[in-house]
Amino acid sequence: MLRKLAALPGGRRGKWVVIALWALVLVPALMLAGRLTGAEENDNAAWLPAGAESTAVVERAQKLMPADTVPAVVVYDRAGGITGADLAKARADAAAFSSIDNVVGTGRGPVRSADGEALETIVQVRKDASGWEGLGRVVDAMREIGTRDAGGLGFHVAGPAGYGADSIKAFGGGGALTTITALVVVVILLLTYRSPLLPLLTLVTVGAALTAAEALIYLLAEHAGLVVNKQTSFILVVLVFGAATDYALLLISRYREELLRHEDRHTAMARALHRSGPALVASAATVAVSLLLLMLADLTSTRGMGPACAVGVVVALAAMVTLMPALLVCCGRWIFWPNKPVAGAPAPSRTTRWDRVGRAVAARPRAVWAGTALVLAAMALGTLGLNASGLSNKDQFTGRPQMAVGEEIHAAHFPRGTGDPLYIVTDAGAAARVGRAVAGVAGIAGVGDPVAKDGQAVLLAQLTAEPSSRAARETVVRTRAAVHRIEGAGAQVGGSTAVMVDTEDAAARDSAVIIPIVLAAVLLVLALLLRAVVAPLLLMATVLLSFGAALGVSALVFEHVLHLAGADASFPLLAFVFLVALGIDYNIFLVTRIREDTAVHGTRRAALSALSSTGGVITSAGVVLAGTFAAMASLPLVFALQLGFAVAFGVLLDTLVVRSVLVTALTLDAGRWMWWPGALFHRRDEGTEPDGEAGRLPAYSGR
Structure with missing residues (x-):
C-alpha cells in the first residue's frame, strides 16, 4: 500500500494530476494569502494572558472610561530651556491633536518640567479595529504636527501609543524578511548542489507551500477563531522556508541515489519517496505536534502561534511529497546539471569527511560520547544567568526608535x-x-x-x-x-x-505545563517510528543536552556580547519547542537510516554507513534551517534577534556535533541494544567493531 502511494506523485500520469491540483489550489490561495495581514489581531486581546487579572480589568474599565484607549506621552525638550514660543507651540499642537481621528478629547497639558527644559502633553488615543496600525497612523499624524515649524524644539511621542507605533514599524519588515530568507535559501542550495536549477525548483515549491499555508491560516482566522498576529506571521515565513527546504534536501538526496540505480526516473522517485517518506512524516509530525501543544498556553499570542505554525509545517510536508516529486520527474535528469546522475554509474569511492569522523568516533565511542556530553553540560550552565523576566518597552528594540x-x-x-x-x-x-x-x-x-x-x-x-x-x-x-x-x-x-x-506569570506557567507534555509527545513519536524504547530515550537525552547548551551559550551572548537588558518572558518556551522539535529532526533523519541499514549490516556498521551517506545532506539541511532563522535578526526587535540566534545556534549544534558525534558514538557503544525490545534487538550478527570504511554505502553526500 505504501509503495503504491509513494508511486503516485511521480508517476507517468500522476505527476500531471498533482501539478494540475496544485495549480487549482494556488489560484484562490494567492488571493486569500494576501488577506492574512488584514486578519491579524494586534490589539491587547491578541497578546494578553487569557483569564489574567489585567485582562479582566480591560473588560471592566471599558464600561467606565473611553473604550480601549491608550495614552500618548508627547515630550518637547530644548537644552537651553523652554521658551515662551515653545510653550505657545505646544498649546497649539495640543488643540491640533484633538482633530486627529481616534484622538479622544483634548490633551492634558502642556506641563513644564521642574528644570524648565521640557514640556509634557498627555493625549488619549483610541485603538480602532486595526490595532497597532491605527495607533501608528495617529502617532504619525501627531509627529507631523509636532515637528512642523519646531525651530529646534525636540519632539517625541512616548508612552504606550508611541511604543505601539514603533512596534508596528518594526514588524513591518516582514516583506524584507521574506526576501532575505529566500536569498539565504538560494545561496546555501547553490553551494550545496553546485547547480543553478535545483535551487529554483525548490524555491518554487517552497513559495507554493507558503502561499497555501497563509491562505489556510487566513480561513482559520476568519472562520474558526484562530488568533494570528504579526509575531506569528514572521515566524511562519521562517519556519515554512526552513522546514520545506530541509524536506526537499532529504528527498532530492534520496532521489539522486535512486537515479544511480534505476534507469526510469519514475521508478527512482517512487523508491525515493518510499524510503524517505517515514522519516519526513515523522519529522513533520514531531514539529507539528509540538507546536499544536502550544494551544495549552495561557498567553494568547503563544496559543495562536502553535496551530498556525503547525499548519505551515504540514503544508510544507504536503508540498514536498507531492508537488516537488512531480516537478522533479517532469524535469528529468537534466535538472541536476552540470552533475547529472547516470544510471549504473559507479558511486564515488573517495573517503569523505564523514567517513573520517566516523572512524574517529568508532575508535573510542564511549569516551567520545561521555566527553561530548560533559562539554554540552558545561555549556548549559550559562542558562543560570538567563534573565527572561520580560523587557521594558524601550528595551524591546535592537536600535533606538x-x-x-x-x-x-x-x-x-x-x-x-x-x-x-x-x-x-x-x-x-x-x-x-x-x-x-x-x-x-x-x-x-x-x-x-x-x-x-x-x-x-x-x-x-x-x-x-x-x-x-x-x-x-x-x-x-x-x-x-x-x-x-x-x-x-x-x-x-x-x-x-x-x-x-501577568504575561511573565503566564509564561512561567506555560513552560511548566507544556514542556513536559512536548517531551512526552516527541518520545512517543520516536518510539512509534523506531519501534524501540532505548533509542528514543537516548535521542531525547541528546536533544535536551543540546537545548541546554544552546540556551546557555545564547544567554552568555545576550548578556556579554550583545549587552541586551534581558529576554522576553515567552522566549524560553518558544526556544524549547523550536529547538527540541527541529533538533530531533536530524536525529530522526540519521537514526531511521541507521535502522534501515541495520537490517543488512548490523547496528555498528549501519551507524557509520548512515553517517557517511546522510552526513552531507543533513548538514546542508541544518545550515539552511539555521540560515532562515538567523534571517530573523533583520527585524529590529530583540525577541526576533534572540529567538533567531538561539534556534540557529542550536540547529548547527545539533547538526554538527549532536547528530554526527554524540548520537553516532552512543549508537556504536549501545549496538543492538539501541533497538530493544524490537525485532532488530534480537539480531546476533553485529560483527566486530567497524573501522569506518566497511560500512560505507554508495550515496549522494550533498556536497
Missing part, C-alpha cells in the same frame, strides 16, 4: 510614572477604601478621584518608577496584595505594567 529616545528624555525631566497609570477597578461603594489602600503602597506616587458608573468605579494610580521597569512591576504585586485584602471590594489592578506582570 523615537519612542525610546522620548522615554529617556521624559525620565530625565518628569516623574517616571507619568502618563501610564495603573487602573484599579472596584465596586463603587468600596472606592474610597480602595483608594486609601492604594495610596499607602510603596511605589505609588498618587491616586486620582474615582470615576463611577452602574455600581462600578475605576481609579488611576501614578507610579513612581518607569511603568515597564522591574520596580514598577513589583509595585503592581504590592498593590494587588493591598486591594485584594479589602473584603467585598472586588478590586482588580490592570494597566500596561500589570499586563507585563
